[in-house]
Amino acid sequence: MTDTDTNGLPERRRGSGVKMVYDLLRDEILDLVLPPGSPIDEAQLAERFKMSRTPIREALVRLAGEGLIDTLPNRSTMVSNIDFLNMHTYFDALVLMYRVTTRLAAEHHRAEDLQVIRAHQAAFAAAVEAQDALAMIATNAAFHSAIAEAGRNPYFTGLFKRLLDEGRRILRLYYQSYDDRLPRRFVDEHEAMIAVIAARDLGAADRLAKAHGEQIVDQIRKLFSRDRRLDIEL
Amino acid sequence: MTDTDTNGLPERRRGSGVKMVYDLLRDEILDLVLPPGSPIDEAQLAERFKMSRTPIREALVRLAGEGLIDTLPNRSTMVSNIDFLNMHTYFDALVLMYRVTTRLAAEHHRAEDLQVIRAHQAAFAAAVEAQDALAMIATNAAFHSAIAEAGRNPYFTGLFKRLLDEGRRILRLYYQSYDDRLPRRFVDEHEAMIAVIAARDLGAADRLAKAHGEQIVDQIRKLFSRDRRLDIEL
DNA sequence: TGTATTTTATTTGTCGACAAAAAATCGACG
DNA sequence: CGTCGATTTTTTGTCGACAAATAAAATACA
Incomplete structure (x- = not known):
C-alpha cells in the first residue's frame, strides 16, 4: 500500500485536488457514466472526494467553461445535453x-x-x-x-x-x-x-x-x- | 443616485459579482490596459471590488480557461503573453x-x-x-x-x-x-x-x-x- | 565579501460557516 | 378536492480565517 493513509485515501498534495476532480468528472461525462442531464451536486462530490466544496467548485467552473456542464444561476448544475438537432x-x-x-x-x-x-x-x-x-x-x-x-x-x-x-x-x-x-x-x-x-x-x-x-x-x-x-x- | 448605497458602491445582486469582475478584467486585458505580463493580485482585486477572494478567484479561473491569464501553481498569476514567434x-x-x-x-x-x-x-x-x-x-x-x-x-x-x-x-x-x-x-x-x-x-x-x-x-x-x-x- | 542557511513575509489553496435564492412541503381557504 | 400562499428545506454564492508553499530578507559562515 503506497501513498495512502490508514483510511485508504490517497494523500493529496496541495493543489492537486481540483485537477483530480476535473479529470475524473470529465472522463465520467465523456464516457457517459454521467449521461447528459445528470444532476451535479457539489456537497455530494465534496463528501465523495473528502474535500471542501471550494476545489470542487473550481473544477466545475472549468468544466462549464468547456461546455461540458450547464449551470443555472442559483440553481442546479447538470451535465450538458448533446444537441442532436444541430x-x-x-x-x-x-x-x-x-x-x-x-x-x-x-x-x-x-x-x-x-x-x-x-x-x-x-x-x-x-x-x-x-x-x-x-x-x-x-x-x-x-x-x-x-x-x-x-x-x-x-x-x-x-x-x-x-x-x-x-x-x-x-x-x-x-x-x-x-x-x-x-x-x-x-x-x-x-x-x-x-x-x-x-x-x-x-x-x-x-x-x-x-x-x-x-x-x-x-x-x-x-x-x-x-x-x-x-x-x-x- | 440610483442603485448605489451610501458609500457610492453599486448594490450587487448575489451572483453578479463574478461576471462583473470577469467582464472588466477581460476588457482591461484585451484593451491592453493590463499589458501582457502584468501581475494579477487576488487580494488587491478583492479590495478594489469590495468583495471576498472567492468570486475573484472564480473569474480568474474562467479567464485562465480562455488562455487570457497564466497561473503558476502556488505562485503568481499574470496576463498571458502574446506569442509573436508563432x-x-x-x-x-x-x-x-x-x-x-x-x-x-x-x-x-x-x-x-x-x-x-x-x-x-x-x-x-x-x-x-x-x-x-x-x-x-x-x-x-x-x-x-x-x-x-x-x-x-x-x-x-x-x-x-x-x-x-x-x-x-x-x-x-x-x-x-x-x-x-x-x-x-x-x-x-x-x-x-x-x-x-x-x-x-x-x-x-x-x-x-x-x-x-x-x-x-x-x-x-x-x-x-x-x-x-x-x-x-x- | 560572497555564499549557504535559517527566518520572516507574502500569497495561494483549502476549509467550515453563514446568508441568499429557489424549490419543496405544508396548510389555509375556496 | 384543488389552488393559492406561507413556511420549511435544500442548495448555491460569499465570506473570513487558517495552513501550506514559495519568495524575500536576514543571519551565519567561509
Missing part, C-alpha cells in the same frame, strides 16, 4: 478540422512526430483486432490528435481536441455497431494518411482527410437514421 | 475562419441576419469616417462576428470570436497606422462581402473572405517588419 454543425466542424490538421501535419511535421503518430496507429489497429470498441474510439482520437499536434497550430488543435472529445460522447452512444467490417477500412485509411503526411503531399493529405472524415460522418448518419429514425440534415 | 499560426486560423464563416453565412443566413450585419457595417463606416481607430477595431470585429453568427455553426463562431478577441490585443498595439487610406478599402470590401452573402454565392463569399483576410494579415505583417524589424514567417 448535429450537422458538429460534422461540418469535424471534417474541416480533419482536413486542416492533416494538411498542416504534412507541411510542418518532424521526424519524431511520425513515430508518435505511428505508435497511436498501432494501438488503434490492435484495438480493431481485439474488437474493443471503446479502445477503438480512444485510440482513434489519440491518432488524429497526434496528427493535429504535428501540424503545430494551437488554435486548430484546441478546437479539434474539443470536437474529438464531444465525439467520444456521440460515438459511445453507438459503439455497438463497430463490430462490422468498417474499422479495418479505417486502419487502411490511417496508413494512407501517414504515408502522404510523410511524403509532405499537402493536396493528397487534404483529400484523404476529407474522404476519411466524410466517411465517418456518413457512418454515424446511417446509425442515426437506422437506430433512431432521425434524419440529420447535412 | 504569430503565423494565428493568422492561418484567422484567415480560415474568415473564409468558413463567410461561406456559411452565404449558405444559411436569414433576412434578419443581413439587417444586423448591415448595421455593424454602418457603424464601421462611421468609425472610419471619424478616424477613430479604437472604434474601427471594435466595429470591425462586431461586423465579422455578426457574419459568423449568420453562419449558424457554434463551433466556428466560438473559435472565431476568440481569435477576434486575441486580434484586439494585437491590433491595439499598432492601431496608430490606421490613419492611412486602408480603412476605406475595408469598407468597400465589407460591402462586397454583404452583397455576395445576400446573393448566396458561396464561392464568391469564400474568395472575398480569403482576399480580405489575407490583406489584413499582410497589413499587420508590414506593420511588424516596419515598426519592430521582426520577420514574421508566413
